Each structure stands twice: as C-alpha cells, then as structure tokens.
Amino acid sequence: MVSAPYLHDVTACFAERIGEGGLTKDAYARLLHGCGPALEQLRRARADGALPFLTLPSRRDDLGPLATLAARYRGAFDDVVVLGTGGSSLGGQAIAALADRGFGPPVGSPRVHFLDNVDPDTFQALFAAVDPARTGVFAISKSGGTAETLCQLAVVIDRLRAALGEDALKRHVAVMTEPKDSPLSRIAERFSLPHIDHDPGLGGRFSVLSTGMLPALLLGLDTAALRTGAAAVLEQALEAKDAAGAAPAVGAAIQVGLANERMVSQSVLMPYCDRLFWFARWYRQLWAESLGKEGNGTTPVDALGTVDQHSQLQLYLDGPADKLFTLVDAGMAEAGRPVDPDILDHPETGYLQGRTMGELFTAESRATAETLIGYGRPVRQIRVERLDEGTLGALFMHFMLETAIAAHLMGVNAYDQPAVEDGKRLTRRYLQGEGVS
Numbered sequence: 001m002v003s004a005p006y007l008h009d010v011t012a013c014f015a016e017r018i019g020e021g022g023l024t025k026d027a028y029a030r031l032l033h034g035c036g037p038a039l040e041q042l043r044r045a046r047a048d049g050a051l052p053f054l055t056l057p058s059r060r061d062d063l064g065p066l067a068t069l070a071a072r073y074r075g076a077f078d079d080v081v082v083l084g085t086g087g088s089s090l091g092g093q094a095i096a097a098l099a100d101r102g103f104g105p106p107v108g109s110p111r112v113h114f115l116d117n118v119d120p121d122t123f124q125a126l127f128a129a130v131d132p133a134r135t136g137v138f139a140i141s142k143s144g145g146t147a148e149t150l151c152q153l154a155v156v157i158d159r160l161r162a163a164l165g166e167d168a169l170k171r172h173v174a175v176m177t178e179p180k181d182s183p184l185s186r187i188a189e190r191f192s193l194p195h196i197d198h199d200p201g202l203g204g205r206f207s208v209l210s211t212g213m214l215p216a217l218l219l220g221l222d223t224a225a226l227r228t229g230a231a232a233v234l235e236q237a238l239e240a241k242d243a244a245g246a247a248p249a250v251g252a253a254i255q256v257g258l259a260n261e262r263m264v265s266q267s268v269l270m271p272y273c274d275r276l277f278w279f280a281r282w283y284r285q286l287w288a289e290s291l292g293k294e295g296n297g298t299t300p301v302d303a304l305g306t307v308d309q310h311s312q313l314q315l316y317l318d319g320p321a322d323k324l325f326t327l328v329d330a331g332m333a334e335a336g337r338p339v340d341p342d343i344l345d346h347p348e349t350g351y352l353q354g355r356t357m358g359e360l361f362t363a364e365s366r367a368t369a370e371t372l373i374g375y376g377r378p379v380r381q382i383r384v385e386r387l388d389e390g391t392l393g394a395l396f397m398h399f400m401l402e403t404a405i406a407a408h409l410m411g412v413n414a415y416d417q418p419a420v421e422d423g424k425r426l427t428r429r430y431l432q433g434e435g436v437s
C-alpha cells in the first residue's frame with residue numbers, strides 16, 4: 001500500500017493483486033524500475049526550472065497581481081466571466097467547484113462563469129442575464145492565438161463597449177497570456193487591458209496552479225493551501241527512496257503495464273463527490289492530450305459516483321473488460337443528517353434508517369469498488385480525509401506527476417499536442433472560404 005501526505009491508499013486495491021491477472025509481477029517490476037529515470041528527470045527539471053508545474057507549488061511571488069485584480073473585481077462586480085478553453089479553463093472550473101456548488105457563490109464573491117465554448121446561444125443567454133456595468137471578464141489563453149478564445153473575447157468586448165464605452169474596457173476586462181506578440185496580447189495593448197503573464201513553459205493542462213488562481217481568489221479560496229497540498233505530494237514523490245514509494249510512479253506503472261498487456265484501453269476516474277465532477281473533466285484532458293500519441297495512450301473517461309452507477313455501471317461490470325477504474329472517496333462518511341425513521345419507515349428501507357447521506361455515499365463507493373473487483377476489473381481507490389484546497393492541490397499534483405511519468409514509460413512527449421493542429425489549420429481554411437461551397 002502506498003500513501004502520500006493528504007492521499008491515502010492510492011493504489012491499494014490493485015497493487016496488492018498484481019500477478020493475478022495479465023500483468024505479471026515481473027512486468028510490473030520492470031515498469032517500476034523504468035520510473036526511476038522518470039523521477040530523476042523530474043527532479044532535474046524541478047531543480048533547473050525546466051518544468052514550471054514543478055516549481056509553482058513553492059512559489060507565491062506570482063500571486064500578487066492576481067490578488068490585486070481579484071480584489072478589484074470582487075469589489076466592483078456581481079458577475080465575472082472567465083473566457084478560455086481546454087487547459088486554460090478546466091483547472092479553474094475544477095477549483096471553482098470547491099466553493100460554488102451551483103447554488104451561487106460564497107457571500108462576498110461574484111458569480112464566476114466559465115465560458116469555454118463558442119455556442120452563440122450560450123453567449124446570448126449570458127448577455128441577457130448580466131448587467132454589463134457589474135460584469136468583469138478574464139480571458140486566458142497561453143498561446144494568445146486560440147480561435148475560440150479570441151472569438152469569445154471579441155464578442156464580449158463588442159457588447160461591453162456598446163454598453164459602457166471603450167474607455168471602460170480596461171476596468172472590466174483583463175487577460176492572461178504569454179508575454180509575446182500574439183492576437184490576444186495585441187487586443188490587450190489596443191484597449192489598455194491589464195495583462196497577466198502566462199509562463200511560456202507552463203502547458204495549459206499542467207497550468208491549473210496558475211490559471212486556476214484568479215477564479216480561486218474571486219471565490220475566496222486559499223491559493224496558498226492549494227499549492228501547499230500540491231507541494232506535499234511533489235515532495236513525497238520526488239524524495240521517495242525508490243519508485244515503489246512514490247504513489248504517482250506506482251499509478252503510472254500500473255496504468256502503462258495494463259495498457260501494454262492489452263488489459264485496458266480506458267481509464268475511468270470516478271469520484272464520489274460532486275465537487276470533483278470538474279476535477280474528472282480536468283483529468284480527462286490531462287491524460288488524453290498528454291499521452292495520446294503515436295498509437296499510445298488510453299482513453300480517459302470521467303464518471304461520477306453514485307450517479308453513474310445508475311447509468312454506466314452495468315457496462316463497467318459486464319461489458320468489455322478493457323477499463324481501469326480509479327475511485328476517489330472524499331471522506332464524507334460523517335456528513336449529513338441521519339435519515340429519520342419516522343419519514344422512511346418502510347420495512348424494506350430499514351438499512352437507511354438512522355444513516356446519513358454521507359454514509360450511503362461511502363457505502364456505495366466501497367460496494368462499487370468491491371463489485372468491480374469481484375468482476376475481475378482492475379480498481380484502485382484514492383481516499384482523501386476531507387476535500388479542501390490542500391487535498392485538491394494534492395490530487396492535481398498526483399495526476400500531473402502520474403501523467404508525466406506514464407509519458408516517460410511510453411516514450412512520448414507529455415507536453416505537446418501536435419495532432420490537434422491539423423484540425424485548427426483546416427478550420428482557418430474553411431473560414432477563409434477555401435473548400436466552402
């Protein structure tokens with residue numbers, strides 16, 4: 001059993017059963033051995049700053065400008081719209097879900113809306129719902145050239161300018177992008193918008209501890225705790241005496257080993273916690289875009305317990321045996337009020353009487369894990385005692401490291417996404433009129 005600060009029983013269910021199925025103990029040991037150089041590479045990258053996602057957890061100096069902007073936005077606006085897509089949006093959404101469960105933000109915070117698509121209907125609905133004078137905008141794009149984000153921003157600026165005048169834009173709109181000439185940085189310059197630098201070495205899907213900070217600050221979350229939780233997992237993994245003691249390395253070896261043996265082609269992340277719904281979406285991009293290269297990779301599937309027990313579990317148990325399951329238990333066993341037996345008094349529901357919702361949640365998570373194991377499916381469980389900024393930061397770092405190490409084992413570059421460029425080129429050609437009848 002491997003444990004890290006904040007995360008418990010990270011691989012327990014499966015690591016103890018290696019050798020029972022197609023992944024032999026020898027093959028697993030060889031992969032674990034291969035994690036040694038991967039960890040060494042990460043140590044070096046942290047020391048020389050080559051991978052900023054490894055140095056961000058211990059930094060605080062970059063938070064100043066974000067805190068200043070967040071304080072101004074909190075004071076001036078009822079609604080803040082975060083524009084951007086992929087890694088420039090999903091991390092922020094995963095963090096925001098900690099504070100806003102969909103029923104409104106905490107007292108003193110604006111409503112934070114993430115618009116990551118270019119559906120005109122959604123934008124129409126947004127403009128109908130917000131008061132321009134009380135609305136702030138934060139556009140995030142690492143490259144500064146993503147068509148969707150530029151189109152979103154152009155549309156929003158147009159609406160704000162019409163409502164408030166051009167001079168007001170610099171108070172209502174800010175951007176986060178690389179410090180270089182780009183379509184986005186030119187817009188910022190032209191309208192004198194505040195510009196927060198996006199670290200050029202920080203790929204979008206590894207940027208959550210940077211791009212997610214403004215949403216966190218707007219919603220009154222503790223950004224230092226997010227980074228401290230990430231730092232604890234990083235420290236534990238990189239200082240472990242061998243790969244077997246580094247939970248992300250164990251996770252990577254299991255995932256890659258099962259894929260090599262053709263035992264899995266999909267990786268299902270199923271938290272039992274609504275607040276981790278967006279975390280699973282964030283993970284989906286991280287795993288897919290980092291590893292899906294040259295025929296490698298497994299398809300990440302984001303699921304939610306208990307909801308998907310009632311929609312996906314039949315397939316998971318009795319469909320193709322091609323999935324690895326990672327269940328996340330967010331320590332809610334004690335939460336909620338006990339069910340009053342006076343209200344639920346049917347003899348068939350005696351098992352619920354006096355039990356809390358949290359107990360039902362936890363029993364279902366355990367029952368699902370054991371049922372999957374009973375069907376011979378590879379399962380691992382991650383337990384956090386309590387979901388908060390620290391444990392969420394820990395989860396982010398665990399999966400970023402696991403992905404980086406898996407990429408090393410597969411021999412692919414985790415930090416690029418060359419194939420998606422083809423579709424972008426074609427989109428540009430269509431919009432320029434080529435091939436459009």
Ligand SMILES: O=P(O)(O)OC[C@H]1O[C@](O)(CO)[C@@H](O)[C@@H]1O
Nearest residue numbers: 085086087088141142143146204
């Ligand atoms: O932050 P940017 O540069 O706008 O990119 C957004 C997203 O688009 C991608 O480049 C893929 O098209 C992702 O890797 C990235 O997270």
